Amino acid sequence: MSAYATEPAGLTTDRLVADQAIGIAEASSSATPPPVVDAGVKFAVAEFDHCYNVAHCVAGEWVWASTVLRRSATMPASAPLHQLNRVRLFGAHTEIIVHANEEGHFAGFQHTHAADAQDLPPYLQPRARTYLLIGTPSTRLQCQDGFSVIDHPSGQVAVIPFEFDKERTPLGGTREHFTADPVTGAVRVAAVTWTGFSNGAPLAHDGRKESA
Numbered sequence: 458m459s460a461y462a463t464e465p466a467g468l469t470t471d472r473l474v475a476d477q478a479i480g481i482a483e484a485s486s487s488a489t490p491p492p493v494v495d496a497g498v499k500f501a502v503a504e505f506d507h508c509y510n511v512a513h514c515v516a517g518e519w520v521w522a523s524t525v526l527r528r529s530a531t532m533p534a535s536a537p538l539h540q541l542n543r544v545r546l547f548g549a550h551t552e553i554i555v556h557a558n559e560e561g562h563f564a565g566f567q568h569t570h571a572a573d574a575q576d577l578p579p580y581l582q583p584r585a586r587t588y589l590l591i592g593t594p595s596t597r598l599q600c601q602d603g604f605s606v607i608d609h610p611s612g613q614v615a616v617i618p619f620e621f622d623k624e625r626t627p628l629g630g631t632r633e634h635f636t637a638d639p640v641t642g643a644v645r646v647a648a649v650t651w652t653g654f655s656n657g658a659p660l661a662h663d664g665r666k667e668s669a
Contacts, residue, residue, distance in 0.1 A: 465634035465647035467574030490519035513618035619654035626657035
């Protein structure tokens with residue numbers, strides 16, 4: 458059985474130094490601006506044991522949802538650092554992930570979309586994907602201060618660090634990176650990075666997405 462290439466095509470990975478990882482973790486716990494060095498990073502999602510928080514960066518200023526939205530018990534103003542599991546910061550070309558290990562220490566890495574990815578063979582070129590954030594007509598969308606609150610019929614509430622246009626389909630974005638088996642030539646998805654959010658096709662008047 459042959460092994461695949463270790464690096465996904467069109468993607469570079471660099472380890473964060475310890476101070477960077479700890480700084481991002483502490484900022485996420487206290488809902489303060491994270492020390493992000495890449496200007497292309499525009500969004501953040503911090504996952505804790507029993508809650509989460511999201512943030513966006515506009516004109517160089519970071520804002521956490523917990524500082525402007527007071528309605529959700531799952532998004533407190535701050536959360537204990539020892540309950541932080543993972544932080545994901547991302548933008549169109551960069552993704553930074555910081556995670557806690559079993560000992561409670563923080564480490565992380567940065568994914569960067571390679572500038573020469575378009576020179577790869579067609580079957581290895583990274584592929585942009587979008588996914589629906591609202592799947593049923595009865596789902597409610599409310600927007601406030603650059604954030605969107607999605608109320609699902611099941612009672613689940615999701616807060617997105619992007620203010621969608623209520624007349625368009627709310628979309629999340631990812632990018633797939635591939636690798637090929639050097640012996641068989643078989644291609645598989647080796648990594649998926651988050652890229653952001655966008656407004657999709659116009660919604661029909663009844664709330665359903667118009668057919669293409």
